[in-house]
Amino acid sequence: MSWDAWGIPENRRALSVEVESLLRTALGISPHPRADSSQNSVRLTRSRLSVERRHALEAILGAAHVSTEDAVRVHFLGGKSTLDLLARRSGTLQFAPDAVVFPANEEEVHALLRYCSDESIAVVPFGGGTSVVGGVDPVREWFDTVITISTRRMKAMTALDEVSRTATLQAGVTGPEAEQMLASHGLSLGHYPQSFAFASIGGFAATRSSGQASAGYGRFDDMVESMTVVTPIGITVCGRASASAAGPDLRQVFLGSEGTLGIITSVTVRVHPMPECTEYRSWWFPDFVSGSAAFRDLAAMTGRPTVMRLSDEAETAVNGSKDGGCIAVATFEGTRAQVEARAHMADGVVTARGGDVRSPESARRWEHERFDAPYLRDALLDAGALAETLETATSWAALASVRATISSALVGVLTEAGTPPIVMSHISHVYPTGASLYFTVVCATAEDPSTQWRTAKDAATRAMMDLGATLTHHHAVGRDHLPYMKSEVGTVGATLLRAMKVALDPASVLNPGKLIP
């Protein structure tokens, strides 16, 4: 992955004529090409790792797996939020970890955590580096040294149980690698978040990632049977059965723990037979309200779609629809006979709510382009536009008011700043009782775009908190959402999180400055 942009250079694309025209007419932006930046010109903080400590780390891992070189450290500056990209593009000194280390297995991770606890060295676990909430920033806090632990070398499928349909994957396995390893057995995980191409199994678990097929296969946390987690006080395996009544579910403590309570080194996940075929649907609704009513009904339907995504009027228009209203896309994965029956039943739900079954072309196009949005964001930044997303989840009853209030907050703050935005939203993860809401914001860049975005996001986040919606449905907390965690979990919840932290990480070296309020 590029250090200063999403993904790999070969996949970058220029803005389409339509988008350039939209930027001009709707936002008053004259697209201008970006001044080229390259790794050669970046300036990193110097490594503060002492020679003694370097030798100690090398004794644990071997010299080849401890790096203080700029060419390595530049790839571990943090994640890929718009704030991150703005900072990388700024030409300022970049805060880098003092070293990056590459353990091969859980024993090496445990030795590292014991050493770092003893020496009071901050430790940042790093998977694919796709965080959009500052989750892997090498925050120094009060530590004189901060090292990043890459899970890159832990790449194996260590067990496959074809009877129970579970696979044990090491933390560093990426989305495509998992699918490739499983495909040779006719199996699939079915977890396709936007970060799919780069993100890792350990990261999916540590952040409660949710993929585009969550309606069909569940969120990543639903897929986890058991996990191996290395903490400074020892290695633990949680999860002895699919379900248990033996007390609190400790898997659910480490899921979403974002490297603050331990480092997840392997995960046993539920897998399923590769689907025989996919049925596509595009539905049109006169407005978002009727579309979300249909989505509520579909969410409760036995055999509901595998993928479900409903764009609001603004997103539908920006995506090129000329008919007004809202477009929804859906896929149904399974056997031929079943997917047709399910799609037919879903069509009935849709039409009962005033929707229309349209050509499935938009669903196919959505699938074809579904991992492209982060590349588009880079192109927009290049063109002088600010583009970023934020998300939440709430109940079906509260959905309309949460959406309206967050939209207004974003429009209000950015308009006041002299940069009136386009705010688009969609539903892309559904539950019987509620759904996620995902917002995309595009506007002209102000003088200080970081402050511009932070101010807008703060207003949106405060609106979520006030309305009882959750701080994040699948982006996680990291550094950016930490100031709101106390509102999210309350005083007792915050006390409980801190108690877990103290028990598992007594020296408090694990991923400082993230998650724990």
Next chain:
Amino acid sequence: MSWDAWGIPENRRALSVEVESLLRTALGISPHPRADSSQNSVRLTRSRLSVERRHALEAILGAAHVSTEDAVRVHFLGGKSTLDLLARRSGTLQFAPDAVVFPANEEEVHALLRYCSDESIAVVPFGGGTSVVGGVDPVREWFDTVITISTRRMKAMTALDEVSRTATLQAGVTGPEAEQMLASHGLSLGHYPQSFAFASIGGFAATRSSGQASAGYGRFDDMVESMTVVTPIGITVCGRASASAAGPDLRQVFLGSEGTLGIITSVTVRVHPMPECTEYRSWWFPDFVSGSAAFRDLAAMTGRPTVMRLSDEAETAVNGSKDGGCIAVATFEGTRAQVEARAHMADGVVTARGGDVRSPESARRWEHERFDAPYLRDALLDAGALAETLETATSWAALASVRATISSALVGVLTEAGTPPIVMSHISHVYPTGASLYFTVVCATAEDPSTQWRTAKDAATRAMMDLGATLTHHHAVGRDHLPYMKSEVGTVGATLLRAMKVALDPASVLNPGKLIP
């Protein structure tokens, strides 16, 4: 509920001629009528509640809601395991709480917990009193006073969101009361554990209860959207949305916490429209192996049954089948068109695994009698037979060996004790990756039946632990399973549980002697 037997006297039944004959021929037991016991003859420990403390409790709750009377305390001696029933029938002094208190709301519960923390008074939360693991025993430990908090007065549905399909029920609402309140809105919770008639919403949450319709509607923990929990350090509400990525899922800490971390005072649950109709199926399999292979396939099926239960050869025979093999029963709840299609699809799965579709009579009979087993146990005890159950869950791949090893352990220990048993088992909760295993044991009563059962159960439980199965799928931990919790969760897990306990209940007054290793 009777103090010394399951349920209500009107529902008791004599043993059938078939069962009496089975006891004689298979176990060498000559059924003899039980000597009548009654509340008048029971002797309870005297209340040690001081006058000052009584006045303090009355000041919080009102005098009418604090009781030290034997006629009240006798109903709070503990749960309803066979060990409990043996102790009640023994004629010995019964250990009773020093007082029973009946708070009306979460503020009163909070005041109680603050007072008891300050005064170092042990507190046992009590819902329906249906625990079979000693979960509500008034354990004194090092405390001079132990009081039981009944949730009986907290009986309201405080909110209903018909759009999101969630209902907020106070902790003391029982299974039938919940269904009745929801039915008037055309809704249902769909949670039918064996304890349904008496157990409470708070208890379901605190013990991770699982109902007979778990294949269709999920376990109780799956149904929980949010919870209000009163802890000594404050009141917390966990759960802001169906799903969230805002750190560890704190609902999953309080679910299964068995009153050791806080008292759950209300739960917002997912509900669903009352099903239009039910389709019944009975399937016959030549053996348990083919039946469980079919159940694995059914568990992964879209539109799987609502109830799924597969009896092994022994249970099938005891239930009166003359054909050998294994009988499975299933129900499908939903709309007429859908349940027929789902049942038809399931029949295909069953026949592909060598099963036969039989008359649905056994499924209807199972449904009719599904809450009767605990009454039968009392009749067996009356007749001089020892009858008890235990359960676990494991992966599909491990199921056969876990079942065989636990069965052998039970048969081995009880045969060695001179009381060879009948051991029956069934699968009644399924997941894509594994299932529960439920064992019923009947044998002649030895001189000291408590030691007889404890020895057998210990052997079975050690087998579970050795094989990586879970300590309990839905009975919870309580006092009886506490010695095995360290094996279940490991050293790090135990440290984590203790840290949670210290943070939330610093005076350690909540439900002592249960769950926390």
